[in-house]
Amino acid sequence: MKRLGLLTGGGDAPGLNAVIRAVVKTAAGEYDTEIIGIEDGYDGLLLPDKARRLTLEAVRGLQARGGTILGAANRGNPFARKVIRDGQEVVEDLSDQVEHGYKQLQLDGLIVVGGDGTLRIAHELEERYHLPIVGVPKTIDNDLGGTDVTFGFDTAFGTATEALDRLHTTAESHHRVMVLELMGRDAGFIALHAGVAGDADAILIPEIPFDIEVVCAKVREREAAGRRFSIVVVSEGARPAGGSQIYRTAGDAVFTPRLGGIGQQVGAALEQLTGKETRVTVLGHLQRGGSPSAFDRWLATRFGAAAARLAAEGRWGRMVGLRGQAIVDVPLTEAIAVAKRVDPEGEAICTARGLGIVFG
Numbered sequence: 467m468k469r470l471g472l473l474t475g476g477g478d479a480p481g482l483n484a485v486i487r488a489v490v491k492t493a494a495g496e497y498d499t500e501i502i503g504i505e506d507g508y509d510g511l512l513l514p515d516k517a518r519r520l521t522l523e524a525v526r527g528l529q530a531r532g533g534t535i536l537g538a539a540n541r542g543n544p545f546a547r548k549v550i551r552d553g554q555e556v557v558e559d560l561s562d563q564v565e566h567g568y569k570q571l572q573l574d575g576l577i578v579v580g581g582d583g584t585l586r587i588a589h590e591l592e593e594r595y596h597l598p599i600v601g602v603p604k605t606i607d608n609d610l611g612g613t614d615v616t617f618g619f620d621t622a623f624g625t626a627t628e629a630l631d632r633l634h635t636t637a638e639s640h641h642r643v644m645v646l647e648l649m650g651r652d653a654g655f656i657a658l659h660a661g662v663a664g665d666a667d668a669i670l671i672p673e674i675p676f677d678i679e680v681v682c683a684k685v686r687e688r689e690a691a692g693r694r695f696s697i698v699v700v701s702e703g704a705r706p707a708g709g710s711q712i713y714r715t716a717g718d719a720v721f722t723p724r725l726g727g728i729g730q731q732v733g734a735a736l737e738q739l740t741g742k743e744t745r746v747t748v749l750g751h752l753q754r755g756g757s758p759s760a761f762d763r764w765l766a767t768r769f770g771a772a773a774a775r776l777a778a779e780g781r782w783g784r785m786v787g788l789r790g791q792a793i794v795d796v797p798l799t800e801a802i803a804v805a806k807r808v809d810p811e812g813e814a815i816c817t818a819r820g821l822g823i824v825f826g
Contacts, residue, residue: 467780468500469573470489470573470575471573472503472536473578474538475508475538476583476605481762483532485604487529488768488771489577489773492771505536511568530758544561544564545587565591576599577599578600581616582802599782599798600773601773602773602785604618606753606754607619608656611801621753624759626646633747634697642744643696643733643737645699646699646747649701649750650701650704652703652805653671654704657669658808659814660699661818666697667823668681668696668824668825669823669825671825672704672807673808674815675709676704677707678706678736680825681824686740689742702725702726712731732746768793784798
């Protein structure tokens with residue numbers, strides 16, 4: 467194997483550049499393999515001029531840098547792309563152009579770094595066009611199967627915990643209820659971990675539909691005990707029992723609906739029902755920006771090196787992952803088969819409840 471492609475798909479996550487660095491250094495140092503960096507996810511295979519050779523010099527010092535030097539396109543599903551035909555916007559399958567771009571770049575294989583959506587596309591390309599692909603798991607939500615942890619999660623979790631620490635001081639000073647909305651479309655790992663580490667009083671996650679009256683009761687209980695402030699953590703995908711998730715923008719055949727607004731709804735309800743002054747903070751993309759934590763640098767580096775070795779050995783159709791302390795590899799089909807979610811009856815939830823945290 468002499469020429470290997472590398473792309474980063476989906477949203478950015480802290481640690482992506484560390485993966486890129488490790489792939490390049492391992493491929494070049496151990497296998498004398500050239501790495502071709504493909505820009506903007508699968509878009510770069512639709513436009514092969516958006517690819518460049520990644521040299522050792524080009525990746526020097528990247529492990530501490532946030533984002534991705536290759537870009538990560540959220541609209542990069544080649545099986546469903548909006549194009550203009552005869553003056554009309556239509557959705558078309560352009561995946562054959564991806565295969566053409568792959569061949570035009572004269573690649574011997576492809577390493578794809580991404581979350582559930584990106585890796586599902588990778589599997590489809592593998593199935594339909596027999597493209598040789600190795601996957602690397604990336605998502606700050608930590609919701610991908612086949613690995614205990616995804617890189618990016620630790621940084622997001624740490625950022626959210628730091629935000630809670632800061633909110634505690636102002637909440638206590640002003641005797642307010644503070645609501646912090648965090649990322650987490652369908653999985654509440656960030657909210658759960660940060661909420662426990664940051665001493666929240668209530669945590670609302672997608673896996674456990676909530677009753678706002680339960681949260682209000684917790685606020686009133688603290689007030690009666692002389693604790694005149696409360697901290698409530700809300701995943702963006704949380705929903706009330708019998709209700710639905712709140713979307714800021716509707717989706718379509720190409721774009722996923724964009725969540726937003728549950729924090730404001732919870733804050734308004736708490737203020738109305740308890741009479742407590744309430745403030746809402748939406749942490750948003752601060753969770754996925756900035757330099758990766760030491761753990762994410764270490765994990766991303768191990769993932770990148772392992773992916774380069776899998777490719778060199780011709781072990782295609784697999785994804786690297788972490789099991790315990792060991793780097794393993796699993797079939798891509800296993801990684802995307804079942805999404806990982808917080809277990810409502812699991813040890814983490816039991817621990818939080820034992821600390822007095824309510825989940826509505």
